[in-house]
Amino acid sequence: xxxxxxxxxxxxxxxxxxxxxxxxxxxxxxxxxxxxxxxxxxxxxxxxxxxxxxxxxxxxxxxxxxxxxxxxxxxxxxxxxxxxxxxxxxxxxxxxxxxxxxxxxxxxxxxxxxxxxxxxxxxxxxxxxxxxxxxxxxxxxxxxxxxxxxxxxxxxxxxxxxxxxxxxxxxxxxxxxxxxxxxxxxxxxxxxxxxxxxxxxxxxxxxxxxxxxxxxxxxxxxxxxxxxxxxxxxxxxxxxxxxxxxxxxxxxxxxxxxxxxxxxxxxxxxxxxxxxxxxxxxxxxxxxxxxxxxxxxxxxxxxxxxxxxxxxxxxxxxxxxxxxxxxxxxxxxxxxxxxxxxxxxxxxxxxxxxxxxxx
Numbered sequence: 001x002x003x004x005x006x007x008x009x010x011x012x013x014x015x016x017x018x019x020x021x022x023x024x025x026x027x028x029x030x031x032x033x034x035x036x037x038x039x040x041x042x043x044x045x046x047x048x049x050x051x052x053x054x055x056x057x058x059x060x061x062x063x064x065x066x067x068x069x070x071x072x073x074x075x076x077x078x079x080x081x082x083x084x085x086x087x088x089x090x091x092x093x094x095x096x097x098x099x100x101x102x103x104x105x106x107x108x109x110x111x112x113x114x115x116x117x118x119x120x121x122x123x124x125x126x127x128x129x130x131x132x133x134x135x136x137x138x139x140x141x142x143x144x145x146x147x148x149x150x151x152x153x154x155x156x157x158x159x160x161x162x163x164x165x166x167x168x169x170x171x172x173x174x175x176x177x178x179x180x181x182x183x184x185x186x187x188x189x190x191x192x193x194x195x196x197x198x199x200x201x202x203x204x205x206x207x208x209x210x211x212x213x214x215x216x217x218x219x220x221x222x223x224x225x226x227x228x229x230x231x232x233x234x235x236x237x238x239x240x241x242x243x244x245x246x247x248x249x250x251x252x253x254x255x256x257x258x259x260x261x262x263x264x265x266x267x268x269x270x271x272x273x274x275x276x277x278x279x280x281x282x283x284x285x286x287x288x289x290x291x292x293x294x295x296x297x298x299x300x301x302x303x304x305x306x307x308x309x310x311x312x313x314x315x316x317x318x319x320x321x322x323x324x325x326x327x328x329x330x331x332x333x334x335x336x337x338x339x340x341x342x343x344x345x346x347x348x349x350x351x352x353x354x355x356x357x358x359x
Contacts, residue, residue: 071095074122083117091118099125107156111238119261129153142223142250143176151249152242165241173218174246183224189336190309190350194224197306197352200333204354206302208271212263214291215278219247219254226252232272235263260287265298273299274306281312281321289324296328301357305330310349311340317347330355 071092074080084091094109103126110121135148147162154160165174173179183194201208208230213221216234225232233253236243247254255264259278273295283291295305305328312321317337330353340346 068092068095070099080122081118087116087118095122097126102127102129105155114258117260119258140251142226143180147246147249152245173220179220182220190338190348192350192352210270211272212270213274215276218243219250219252221274222252223250259291263294263298267297268300270298270303272304274308276308280310299355301355303355305353307351311346314345314347317349
């Protein structure tokens with residue numbers, strides 16, 4: 001329609017400027033103001049359609065009949081991650097809400113978009129939901145006897161209490177009596193107890209103050225480091241359980257970011273980056289390489305990268321992941337492997353690596 005209108009206006013403009021053959025045409029002919037106004041309107045429409053037109057997608061996927069008003073408004077204020085355009089139905093549903101009222105209960109949609117690479121999500125103009133009767137005070141102890149159920153919005157979860165989560169999976173990280181011993185005992189060569197880690201750092205003259213725990217679940221590593229006066233923030237996803245809420249209820253900082261996201265931390269400011277069970281062979285090799293180099297970016301010279309129980313095929317560790325890690329040029333403080341599953345040839349790796357002080 002915009003192209004047709006442009007052509008019509010062009011013909012109209014040309015016809016309106018034809019002069020009598022007896023008089024020579026003027027060197028310059030002014031364009032009427034109303035034509036200029038219409039032309040500017042058409043150009044603005046074309047730019048708008050081009051900016052908001054989604055890329056081609058598979059035939060099985062259907063475009064939403066109309067885009068959410070706040071989605072179009074926000075896209076004019078700030079760019080949206082390119083991966084968001086691959087999921088227009090989810091994105092449109094996430095941004096279809098009543099502005100200036102309570103946000104819809106759509107945390108599952110938000111997390112699906114984040115895990116699909118649509119991060120950061122567009123901001124919304126709605127009020128976040130809160131529990132009806134939360135506790136008036138919270139414990140400063142990062143290892144409380146239990147977490148208050150009334151501080152969680154359970155509607156989006158299968159379980160409706162922390163006791164239910166513990167019954168379903170005792171090792172899910174919500175049983176803090178069990179979590180107390182984590183990172184503190186030596187059971188095999190793969191373990192690196194925190195007291196031993198501090199001895200290593202002290203012997204090397206390294207200072208531990210700030211850290212990042214990647215894929216930290218309910219935040220037990222950050223909780224234990226807090227007891228040693230070290231501030232650690234935890235990246236965690238919920239995956240059907242309130243991991244982020246549990247981290248916060250323990251007085252710690254959860255970062256709701258996926259593994260493919262650039263760490264929201266400035267360059268060279270951290271003393272420690274720990275990669276937990278979330279960082280394993282199921283991550284595509286290229287994505288893992290970017291993750292390791294982003295860890296290098298946020299670590300200061302002399303800082304530590306801790307790969308805790310990284311598992312892969314033994315042959316892949318030797319030919320793929322080992323060389324990939326070695327590319328960093330870090331000093332190997334600890335490098336221990338052990339069999340995870342002999343039948344499948346899987347092995348665990350625990351590695352403590354120290355970044356060079358200068359390059």
